[in-house]
Amino acid sequence: MKQAGYMATRLMVKGRLARMKVLLVLLLIFCFLGIQEAGDARAAQAPPEIQAEIAGLITKSRKIRAEAALSLAKRGDPKLLSLLLALREGSLYVWKPAEGEARVVIGGDTVKKGDKEFVPLLEAYSKKPILDEQGKPLLITVDQLQEIRAGRQIRRAIRPYISRLKNAAQFLSPDPNIRRAAATRMARLRDPKLIPILRKFLASESHWLSRNALEEAIALIEMKDADARIRQAAAKKLGEIRGLNAVDDLKTAAGLIAGNKGDADPAVRAEAKNAIDEIDYYQSWTSLADTLFRGASLGSILLLMALGLAIVFGLMGVINMAHGELMMIGAYATFIVQGFFISYLPENLFGLFFIMALPAAFVAAALVGYLMEVSIIRHLYGRPLETLLTTWGISLVLQQAVRQVFGAQNVDVKSPSWLSGGYHLMIGVQFPYNRLFIIGLAFVCVAGTYLFLFRTWAGMRIRAVTQNREMSTCLGVSSRRVDAWTFAFGAGLAGLAGAALSQIGNVGPDLGQNYIVDSFMVVVTGGVGKLMGSIVAGLGLGGMNKMLEPAMGAVFSKVAILMMIILFLQRRPEGLFATRARGA
Amino acid sequence: MQRELISRRLEEKFGRAFLIAAALFFVVLMPSLNAFASPDSMLHISGFTLNLFGKYLAYAILALGLDLIWGYTGILSLGHGIFFGLGAYCMGMYLALAIGAEGVYKSVLPDFMVWNQVKELPIFWKPFQSFPFTLAAVVIVPSLFAAGFGFLVFRTRIRGVYFAIITQALALSAWLVFNRNEMNLGGTNGLTGFKKILGYELSSDGTQRGLYIATAIVLCGAYLLCRSIVNSRAGRILLAIRDAEGRVLYSGYTPSHYKLFVFTVSAALAGIAGALYAPQVGIITPGRIGVLPSIEMVIWVAVGGRGTLIGAIIGAISVNWARSFLTSNFPNYWLYFQGGMFIFVVHFMPDGIVGLVRGLPEFTRKLMGKRNHSAQAPSGDPKAARD
Numbered sequence: 018m019k020q021a022g023y024m025a026t027r028l029m030v031k032g033r034l035a036r037m038k039v040l041l042v043l044l045l046i047f048c049f050l051g052i053q054e055a056g057d058a059r060a061a062q063a064p065p066e067i068q069a070e071i072a073g074l075i076t077k078s079r080k081i082r083a084e085a086a087l088s089l090a091k092r093g094d095p096k097l098l099s100l101l102l103a104l105r106e107g108s109l110y111v112w113k114p115a116e117g118e119a120r121v122v123i124g125g126d127t128v129k130k131g132d133k134e135f136v137p138l139l140e141a142y143s144k145k146p147i148l149d150e151q152g153k154p155l156l157i158t159v160d161q162l163q164e165i166r167a168g169r170q171i172r173r174a175i176r177p178y179i180s181r182l183k184n185a186a187q188f189l190s191p192d193p194n195i196r197r198a199a200a201t202r203m204a205r206l207r208d209p210k211l212i213p214i215l216r217k218f219l220a221s222e223s224h225w226l227s228r229n230a231l232e233e234a235i236a237l238i239e240m241k242d243a244d245a246r247i248r249q250a251a252a253k254k255l256g257e258i259r260g261l262n263a264v265d266d267l268k269t270a271a272g273l274i275a276g277n278k279g280d281a282d283p284a285v286r287a288e289a290k291n292a293i294d295e296i297d298y299y300q301s302w303t304s305l306a307d308t309l310f311r312g313a314s315l316g317s318i319l320l321l322m323a324l325g326l327a328i329v330f331g332l333m334g335v336i337n338m339a340h341g342e343l344m345m346i347g348a349y350a351t352f353i354v355q356g357f358f359i360s361y362l363p364e365n366l367f368g369l370f371f372i373m374a375l376p377a378a379f380v381a382a383a384l385v386g387y388l389m390e391v392s393i394i395r396h397l398y399g400r401p402l403e404t405l406l407t408t409w410g411i412s413l414v415l416q417q418a419v420r421q422v423f424g425a426q427n428v429d430v431k432s433p434s435w436l437s438g439g440y441h442l443m444i445g446v447q448f449p450y451n452r453l454f455i456i457g458l459a460f461v462c463v464a465g466t467y468l469f470l471f472r473t474w475a476g477m478r479i480r481a482v483t484q485n486r487e488m489s490t491c492l493g494v495s496s497r498r499v500d501a502w503t504f505a506f507g508a509g510l511a512g513l514a515g516a517a518l519s520q521i522g523n524v525g526p527d528l529g530q531n532y533i534v535d536s537f538m539v540v541v542t543g544g545v546g547k548l549m550g551s552i553v554a555g556l557g558l559g560g561m562n563k564m565l566e567p568a569m570g571a572v573f574s575k576v577a578i579l580m581m582i583i584l585f586l587q588r589r590p591e592g593l594f595a596t597r598a599r600g601a
Numbered sequence: 602m603q604r605e606l607i608s609r610r611l612e613e614k615f616g617r618a619f620l621i622a623a624a625l626f627f628v629v630l631m632p633s634l635n636a637f638a639s640p641d642s643m644l645h646i647s648g649f650t651l652n653l654f655g656k657y658l659a660y661a662i663l664a665l666g667l668d669l670i671w672g673y674t675g676i677l678s679l680g681h682g683i684f685f686g687l688g689a690y691c692m693g694m695y696l697a698l699a700i701g702a703e704g705v706y707k708s709v710l711p712d713f714m715v716w717n718q719v720k721e722l723p724i725f726w727k728p729f730q731s732f733p734f735t736l737a738a739v740v741i742v743p744s745l746f747a748a749g750f751g752f753l754v755f756r757t758r759i760r761g762v763y764f765a766i767i768t769q770a771l772a773l774s775a776w777l778v779f780n781r782n783e784m785n786l787g788g789t790n791g792l793t794g795f796k797k798i799l800g801y802e803l804s805s806d807g808t809q810r811g812l813y814i815a816t817a818i819v820l821c822g823a824y825l826l827c828r829s830i831v832n833s834r835a836g837r838i839l840l841a842i843r844d845a846e847g848r849v850l851y852s853g854y855t856p857s858h859y860k861l862f863v864f865t866v867s868a869a870l871a872g873i874a875g876a877l878y879a880p881q882v883g884i885i886t887p888g889r890i891g892v893l894p895s896i897e898m899v900i901w902v903a904v905g906g907r908g909t910l911i912g913a914i915i916g917a918i919s920v921n922w923a924r925s926f927l928t929s930n931f932p933n934y935w936l937y938f939q940g941g942m943f944i945f946v947v948h949f950m951p952d953g954i955v956g957l958v959r960g961l962p963e964f965t966r967k968l969m970g971k972r973n974h975s976a977q978a979p980s981g982d983p984k985a986a987r988d
Contacts, residue, residue, distance in 0.1 A: 334762075336762045336765070336766070393944060393948070396948065397947070397948075401761060401762045402677045402761065402762065402765065403947045403951075405677070405762060405765060406896075406899065406900070406903065406943050406947050407943060407944050407947045407948070409896055409940075409943055410939070410940040410941065410942065410943025410944040410947075411940065411943075411944065412940070413936045413937075413939055413940030413943065414936070414937055414940035414941065414944075416936065417933070417934075417936035417937055417940070420936075421933065530892070530893075534769060534770050534773045534892065537766045537769070537770070538766075538770055541763060541766055541767065572777045572778060572780075572781055573778075575774060575777060576774040576777065576778060579770050579771065579774050582767075582770075583750075583753055583754065583767065584753075586754075586757060586759060586763075586767075587753060587756070587757050590757040590758060590759055590763075
């Protein structure tokens, strides 16, 4: 008793701390947004000589206009890129405000209001939206603007500068992934003239992955050098830096490709062979890491799905065939929350929708589960086969209901930006954030369920009813209420699983059917009544599936696993961790 | 006591008359109305309707087998679609080969093989050129599969929901496997484009009528077979296994042998049903194998009344008739209806239609009794009695 009280206080303190942390993070985000805006304001003003050249575009003389455009392009200032692009696309305008001089502006995407089309305006240099008196973006009808025409000659003259600026803009991008992609694209050109540029960026590059991509690009270009020593050094370098994109080039150089003798110099051939061996060895590690991760990912999904199922099955001996449809409800709840964020909340809060969707999915599915229990399943205890058929019926009804409300097509649930992309563990191994998130969520759910079952009074009641229903009833536990709440809890976990699945798969009316059999397999293999069984079985089956998949294909690995489960049950009919479950 | 005995005798006699009448109706009357009644008369049964009923009767054969294992032995199999599919695919392979070189590509090989660039007939297809072999395979292939699977599963006393779940997983795997092109079974599209059976054109009315009559006769035979099993000593042990497996075990019987036997018979019946289904419907796809069709079969038995053979037949015919009616008239509501059926039947009609009919005399007696002695308290709320 005393300990429980202590636990409760500790939990409350923890809760307060967590709330403060969330507030702090939110505060930081807002501060950051503010700082960014202030910085933009400072950089808004263009240097006077650039301003003069931009003003030179406002002229009737085609020659002066061409000169101004060309000298702007030659400056190589990345900030001028959008101006040049606008010039090329014919969305650069001269705008004469009611008071003040005519200025050069960039026209944004047209907005339709009524039957008139309006253009929002952006500053030519800073791309800041031009605001009206009320601080809203200024909208101007097209006939108030005068397009700055760029003839074919001007367009052709500025084209190379634009593409150079584009590349430079990518190398200077704050996102290392974009810088890396730029380096990889440069490498494909195999242009020796690029080497000094790449070296320049390499000197200032700090992110290890982008450095790797730049080094790889340089070495790849150097593989075509006339000097055999440089080629040899490049091959050696490619081996050292694990140039995964260079395998084909190295194979050609080593003479491993039929119909090609390889490099003229034997030393280069040997070095290339060496490099290939090195990369191959490295790749065996990356593929191992990849398989392990995908196994863990699938396993955590299975675990998340099977957790609720196992609790309900363990407690009440109820086979809930509608568990998949409860996941579907969780996924659709995520969709609804997303819709709410899109229509009612400012855009910069959109990333938070998924965080809000998790509790919503839990509550929605739990509510449906609760209603199912009190209206139908309650009357069928002790008859597991009948509950199986009934819950299957419920699943059909739920499916059709969702199909009629939301349509038979899949709905589009977006990933928040903080879940896109991935964590690079090492070169060639990327763990997508959404998968990592699901693994984390599975861990949190398992831990939460453990705490709930073993550290709370409600959990103790659930365990008591699971172990001996009659005795707990005698001792004053309302087993009916426990049943209903446990069923709702299990359903809520299914809802969470559904919300997680919305990030990696399609959300449609038949979402549940695709997963239900797999999650049952986890429960059967794990054994009834012990959470540990479901955890081990979920992770084990997920890992095994991903290990067999490369060799056997998705379908036959699934069949093989089923066979293994049947053979496994020969030795342990009660599953991995069997307890004496009540009547199951 | 005496009255009850008399009523049971009456029921038996009445039941037998009803059965013979029903058999005559399906075997003789329906095809002759199709063949001899003039198309304008009220009594005429169109070829389409007869074909539809041929399909229902094939389903009824399967339902008989399912009832044998679920209704009598208490084992819920959610994988009977596999056995049905195995039978249907065996027959489908014969039919696909029987068209000879008349396919779209004028090749001896079935069209989908030409499409998939298979050069030679796969070895397991070859025996299906012979009709007697096909007939044997229709029974043997599903039986062997069921026996192998059943041996592994029953030996370890996997039962109840565990058995149901494992058979469901098996149905899913079978569906996945049959969908694969490299199995050389037509992949997702299945086997279709049948033209001839034993040299007769499948599209002619006469052949379809013959197939219908064959199905009806096989159904009668299957009924008699199941009845003899149920009424034998073994049948009683099946019931005993359903009600108290432990006691059967302690009485010196080996339940797993009986279970294996009944599971195999049930699979064989499903295979025969599939073989009769394929030529009448003209196509067999993996869609008939998976999780969904397998569990639908269970509801046929539940609706008709499990634990009674006639109930399985009534259930298969009535549910499928309702399905044809609803899917063509209210396509959006069929799933509601089906789901509702699962819930409603389990809750309120545990003995199905047959249970309702059986309860009718007692119900009317009670109703009359109530009217005569209205002072008497109502003696039985049917729900309370069940609980």
